[in-house]
Amino acid sequence: MAESASPGTPPPGFTGIVSDWSSDQTTFKGAGWGKPMMWLFILSDIFIFGMFLLGYMAARMSTTDPWPDASAVFALNMFGMQIPLLLIAIMTFILISSSGTMALAVKYGYERNRKVCGRLILATAALGAVFVGMQAFEWSILIADGVRPWANPWGAAQFGATFFLITGFHGTHVTIGVIALLYMYRKVMRGDLDDGRPGAVTGRKGRWEMVEILGLYWHFVDLVWVFIFAFFYLW
Amino acid sequence: MAELGHDATSYAPPREQPEMELPHSHSFWTTYVFSQDAKTIAIQYSVTAISVGLLALLLSILIRLQLGFPNTFSLIDPSTYLQYVTMHGMIMVVYLLTALFLGGFGNYFIPLMIGARDMAFPWLNMLSFWFYFVSVLILVASFFVPGGPTGAGWTLYPPQLISEGTPGIHGGVILMMVSLGVFIAGFTMGGLNYVVTILQYRTRGMTLMRMPLTIWGIFMATLLALLAFPALLVAALMVLLDHLAGTSFFMPAMFSMGEQLPHEGGSPLLFQHLFWFFGHPEVYIVALPAFGVVSDILATHARRNIFGYRMMVWALIAIGGLSFVVWAHHMYVSGMNPYFGFLFATTTLIIAVPTAIKVYNWVLTLWHGNIRLEIPMLFAIGFIFTFINGGMTGLFLGNVTVDVPLADTYFVVGHFHMVMALAPVMTIFAAIYHWYPKITGRMLHEGMGKIHFWVTFIGAYAIFLPMHYLGLAGVPRRYYAYGESSPFIGESVVTLNAFITVAAVLVAAAQLMFIYNLIRSRKHGKEAGPNPWNANTLEWQTEHTPPTHGNFGKELPVVYRWPYDYGVPGAKYDFIPQNVPPEEVEMIDEGVRRT
Numbered sequence: 158m159a160e161s162a163s164p165g166t167p168p169p170g171f172t173g174i175v176s177d178w179s180s181d182q183t184t185f186k187g188a189g190w191g192k193p194m195m196w197l198f199i200l201s202d203i204f205i206f207g208m209f210l211l212g213y214m215a216a217r218m219s220t221t222d223p224w225p226d227a228s229a230v231f232a233l234n235m236f237g238m239q240i241p242l243l244l245i246a247i248m249t250f251i252l253i254s255s256s257g258t259m260a261l262a263v264k265y266g267y268e269r270n271r272k273v274c275g276r277l278i279l280a281t282a283a284l285g286a287v288f289v290g291m292q293a294f295e296w297s298i299l300i301a302d303g304v305r306p307w308a309n310p311w312g313a314a315q316f317g318a319t320f321f322l323i324t325g326f327h328g329t330h331v332t333i334g335v336i337a338l339l340y341m342y343r344k345v346m347r348g349d350l351d352d353g354r355p356g357a358v359t360g361r362k363g364r365w366e367m368v369e370i371l372g373l374y375w376h377f378v379d380l381v382w383v384f385i386f387a388f389f390y391l392w
Numbered sequence: 393m394a395e396l397g398h399d400a401t402s403y404a405p406p407r408e409q410p411e412m413e414l415p416h417s418h419s420f421w422t423t424y425v426f427s428q429d430a431k432t433i434a435i436q437y438s439v440t441a442i443s444v445g446l447l448a449l450l451l452s453i454l455i456r457l458q459l460g461f462p463n464t465f466s467l468i469d470p471s472t473y474l475q476y477v478t479m480h481g482m483i484m485v486v487y488l489l490t491a492l493f494l495g496g497f498g499n500y501f502i503p504l505m506i507g508a509r510d511m512a513f514p515w516l517n518m519l520s521f522w523f524y525f526v527s528v529l530i531l532v533a534s535f536f537v538p539g540g541p542t543g544a545g546w547t548l549y550p551p552q553l554i555s556e557g558t559p560g561i562h563g564g565v566i567l568m569m570v571s572l573g574v575f576i577a578g579f580t581m582g583g584l585n586y587v588v589t590i591l592q593y594r595t596r597g598m599t600l601m602r603m604p605l606t607i608w609g610i611f612m613a614t615l616l617a618l619l620a621f622p623a624l625l626v627a628a629l630m631v632l633l634d635h636l637a638g639t640s641f642f643m644p645a646m647f648s649m650g651e652q653l654p655h656e657g658g659s660p661l662l663f664q665h666l667f668w669f670f671g672h673p674e675v676y677i678v679a680l681p682a683f684g685v686v687s688d689i690l691a692t693h694a695r696r697n698i699f700g701y702r703m704m705v706w707a708l709i710a711i712g713g714l715s716f717v718v719w720a721h722h723m724y725v726s727g728m729n730p731y732f733g734f735l736f737a738t739t740t741l742i743i744a745v746p747t748a749i750k751v752y753n754w755v756l757t758l759w760h761g762n763i764r765l766e767i768p769m770l771f772a773i774g775f776i777f778t779f780i781n782g783g784m785t786g787l788f789l790g791n792v793t794v795d796v797p798l799a800d801t802y803f804v805v806g807h808f809h810m811v812m813a814l815a816p817v818m819t820i821f822a823a824i825y826h827w828y829p830k831i832t833g834r835m836l837h838e839g840m841g842k843i844h845f846w847v848t849f850i851g852a853y854a855i856f857l858p859m860h861y862l863g864l865a866g867v868p869r870r871y872y873a874y875g876e877s878s879p880f881i882g883e884s885v886v887t888l889n890a891f892i893t894v895a896a897v898l899v900a901a902a903q904l905m906f907i908y909n910l911i912r913s914r915k916h917g918k919e920a921g922p923n924p925w926n927a928n929t930l931e932w933q934t935e936h937t938p939p940t941h942g943n944f945g946k947e948l949p950v951v952y953r954w955p956y957d958y959g960v961p962g963a964k965y966d967f968i969p970q971n972v973p974p975e976e977v978e979m980i981d982e983g984v985r986r987t
C-alpha cells in the first residue's frame with residue numbers, strides 16, 4: 158500500500174470510491190456502458206426473484222394444509238430404493254460446472270483465443286441445455302405423481318403453484334441464456350468480436366467485453382438457482 | 393471578489409470515454425418511426441402518454457357527471473362506473489405519469505443536460521418505447537373485450553379482482569395484467585439506459601454534484617422504478633395464474649354466489665404487500681422527477697441559485713431509500729398485524745423530514761429572487777401549493793389512529809389527488825411550457841397559457857379541497873350513487889358533489905385549450921431563439937434549436953460550473969451557462985477578472 162494507514166485517514170479503498178463517484182464523465186472507470194447495464198439488470202432481476210421467494214415463504218407460512226416433505230417428493234427411485242435429492246444434486250452440479258466453463262470462456266476471450274473461447278461457450282450452452290432438459294424430466298416425474306399447480310396428493314396446493322412458477326421462471330432464464338450463448342458462439346467463431354462487425358439485431362459493434370457481459374448474466378442465473386435449491390429442496 | 397459558481401475550476405479534465413456509436417437513420421421509417429434518437433423517442437413517449445391521459449381525463453369526467461348529477465345523466469351504469477374508476481387510476485398513475493416523466497422527459501433531457509450525444513444503448517431505448525406502445529394498445533383493447541376492462545379499482549385487490557360479480561373478470565383482468573407485464577419489461581429497458589447514461593456518459597467537467605436537479609430526480613426515480621416494478625410483475629403473474637391456472641396464491645377458501653370456490657389457502661394480504669411494495673415507491677417515481685423539474689424551473693425563473701443544492705440532492709436520495717420502507721401505511725385497515733402500523737407510521741413520519749427540507753428550499757429559493765411570473769413559473773409555484781396541501785393531509789393519513797376513520801373516504805381521494813395527481817401534473821405543465829421552445833423552436837401562446845394556469849389551479853382547488861370535507865363527513869369512495877334520502881349523507885354533500893363536477897368540467901375544458909395551444913404553436917408560435925429563458929443548463933446551449941441528432945456539434949461541451957449561477961454578484965449578465973469557462977465570464981468592471 159502506497160498510502161500508510163495512519164490513524165484518522167480513511168482507507169484507500171474508501172477514498173477510491175469517493176473519488177470515482179465525485180469525478181466527472183464516468184463513475185465506473187473503464188467499465189464502458191455494457192457491464193454497468195447488465196449489473197443493474199441483475200439488481201432488478203434480484204428483486205424479481207426475491208419477490209418470488211418471499212411470496213413462496215409467505216404462501217408456505219399462511220397456508221392451512223401441511224407442506225409436502227421435500228426429501229420424499231424429490232426422491233428418485235433407483236436400484237430399488239428411494240434416493241432423496243439425487244436428480245437435483247446432479248442438476249445443481251451441472252449448472253455450477255457451467256459457471257466454470259463460462260468463466261474460462263471469458264478468460265480465453267480476453268486472451269483473443271477465439272477457438273477455445275468458442276468451444277467453452279458451446280460447452281456452457283450444452284450444460285445449460287442439459288440442465289433445462291433435466292428440469293423438464295423432473296417436472297414430468299412430478300406431474301406423473303399427480304402434482305398440479307392447483308393441487309397435489311400430499312398437502313398444500315401452494316406447493317405445486319410456487320414450484321412450477323419459480324422453477325419455470327428460472328428455467329426460462331436458463332433457456333434465454335442458452336440461446337444467447339449459442340448466438341455468442343456464432344459471433345465468436347465468425348470473428349465478429351475481433352473485427353467489430355455490427356450485430357444483426359442491435360447494430361452494435363462486436364467487442365470481447367460482450368462475452369463477459371453474457372457471463373455476468375449466466376453466473377447470476379446460477380446463483381439464483383442456489384437460492385431456489387435451498388428454499389425448495391432443503392427447507 | 394464574488395465567488396463564481398459552485399466549485400468553479402478552470403481545469404478541464406481530459407476526455408475519458410470514446411465517442412458514442414450513434415446509429416444514423418437513412419430513411420423515413422428509421423428517422424420518424426423506429427427512431428433510435430432519444431429525442432424522437434421522447435416525443436413518441438410523450439404523445440402516447442398524453443393521448444392515453446386524455447382518455448383517462450374523459451373517464452374522470454364521466455365519473456364526475458355521475459357523482460354530481462346522479463339522476464340527470466344516465467351515461468354509465470354501476471359496472472362501467474367501477475371500470476372507469478379503475479382505468480382512470482391505472483392510466484393516470486402508470487401509463488401517463490410514469491411514462492411521461494421517465495420515458496418522455498427522461499429521454500429528452502438526460503443526454504442533453506449531462507452533455508451526451510444519446511442514450512448508452514439507443515436500440516434498447518427504441519424497443520422500450522415500442523413495448524410501452526404495445527402495452528397501451530393492450531390496455532385500451534380491454535375496453536372492447538366482452539365484459540370490458542376490470543373494475544376492481546386501480547389497486548386490483550384479489551379476491552375481489554377475480555371473483556364473479558366484479559366487472560371485467562374475464563378478458564379485462566387478463567389484458568390488464570398482460571399490459572402491466574409488457575409495460576414493466578419496456579420500462580426496464582428504458583430505465584437501464586437512463587441510469588447507465590447518467591453514470592457513464594457525462595461530459596467533461598460534469599460531476600454528479602453539478603448535474604441539474606431534474607437529472608437527479610429522474611435518476612433516483614428510475615432506480616426506484618427498477619427495484620419496485622418487480623413486485624408488481626410478480627403480483628401480476630401470480631394473479632394471472634390464480635385466474636387462469638386455478639392456483640391459490642392470493643385466493644383464500646371462500647364462498648361466492650352460493651358455492652365454494654376451488655381456491656384454498658391463499659393470502660390476499662400477500663398481494664397487498666406486493667402491490668404496495670411497488671405502489672409506494674411508485675408515488676415517488678412520479679414525485680422525484682417532479683421535484684427535480686420544479687427546482688430547475690424555480691431557480692431559472694427566480695433568477696436565483698437553488699437554495700441548498702447539496703441538501704436537495706441528499707434529500708432526493710433519502711426519500712428514495714425511505715420510500716421502500718413505508719409501503720404498509722396503505723394497509724392500516726387491511727387486517728395486518730397492528731404492530732406493523734406503528735412501525736410504518738414511524739417511517740412515514742421520517743420520510744416527511746427530507747420532503748419538508750425540499751419544500752423549505754424551494755420557498756427559500758424564491759426569497760429575494762428576481763421572480764418572473766412567466767407561465768412555467770406560475771405552474772411551478774402552483775406545484776408548491778398543491779404539494780404542501782397534499783403533504784399536510786398526508787400527515788393525517790400516515791398516522792394509524794387518524795387514518796382508520798378516514799380510510800376509504802373522500803379524504804383519501806382529495807389527499808392523493810392533491811399530492812400525486814395535481815402536484816406532478818402542475819410540474820408537467822410547467823415543464824412543457826418551459827421546454828417547448830427548445831423542443832420545437834417556438835413559444836407557446838402566453839395568453840392561453842395564463843388562462844390555462846388560472847383555470848387549472850383554481851379549478852383544481854375547487855375540485856379537491858371540498859373532497860376533504862366530504863371525507864370528514866364520512867362519504868365513502870368508489871360508490872356509484874349515494875342516494876339523497878340516506879340518513880348518513882347530508883344535503884350539503886349532494887350540493888358539493890354537483891359543485892365539484894362543474895369545476896371538473898371547466899378544468900377539463902382548459903386542458904383541451906392547452907392541447908390546442910400545443911398544436912397551434914408548433915407552426916404559429918413566436919420564434920423562441922436558442923435560450924428564451926436565459927437558462928444555464930446545457931440543453932439551452934446547443935448549436936441548433938431544436939437539437940439535431942447527436943445533440944451537440946462537433947465537440948461536446950465542457951462544464952465548468954453548477955447549473956445555478958443566476959444573479960452572480962459582479963457578473964455582467966444574470967446568468968452564466970454551465971459551459972462558460974471562468975476566464976470568459978464577463979464582469980461589470982472589465983478590469984476585474986477572476987484569476
